[in-house]
Amino acid sequence: MPGKGDECAREVLDVVPTVMRFIRTEMRSHRALELSVPQFRSLVIIERAEGTSLAGVAAHLGLTPPSACKLIDGLAGRGMVTRKESSGDRRRVTLEITAQGAQALASARKASQKSLSRLLGALDAEELSRVTRAMSALRRVFEGRS
Template sequence: MVDDQPPTPLEFRLGYLLKHAQARLARTSAEALAPHGVDGHELAVLVVLSAGQPLSQVEAAGRLGVDRTTMVSLIDGLEDRGLVERRRSSRDRRKNIVELTPAGQDCLRRAERARRAAERRFLAPLDEETAMSLVRALRALVVEEPVGE
């Protein structure tokens, strides 16, 4: 079967738009986070570790969806800068518990403010209602369980 429709310009393809929007947001975020000495991956680790209960490296990796090797590398870098510290679990000596240091808590607060400001700049072409709708729609696609699964 031959399709008589002209090819759709890339600017109307969802995959193209999502890829380029993510790349632009990543650049904007990287610029905003650089003065705070962390990148987006490291900030995500700090966020997960700040959730309240102490987490092992493996538990934090699971929440972030990264493999153990990647997590070890991320934690090593954060630990080298004094932002997190490892300690053996008192319940299971095979586990390393990772917690934010006071410097890590401060870095998290500052970097999160910068990240939020970067997101506002990224979303500035949209009015507030449209920006919130976009975020809700993406959450429905990425975070929430699809209906029927």
């Protein structure tokens, strides 16, 4: 017998990719800065946990080390992130966001939030609050797994 969890799972499986596609398109549409979603998320992590390592980014995004490495290659090549050798453990790479990276991140975040916010304006206050709280619940459930 399918329960509430199954119904919810079906909805999540159907709707999340739809929203994701909007986010991806939106992110890509800021021609000048043009951050992909994984690039955007990497910058968020590196800014929040200044001095994190490549393994840190990989873990937060649920990527394998080679994937994270290539992702950082792209950001470093565009001057948004720097790799430094860690003092203490010379195998470890310390990642830092540059001023340019921070500016691109802020700009992309602002524009994406604005677009999302405009669409979400179609919802009434109760629905908005429900969506916000639902996101919190999902974050709790999914963060860390992948």
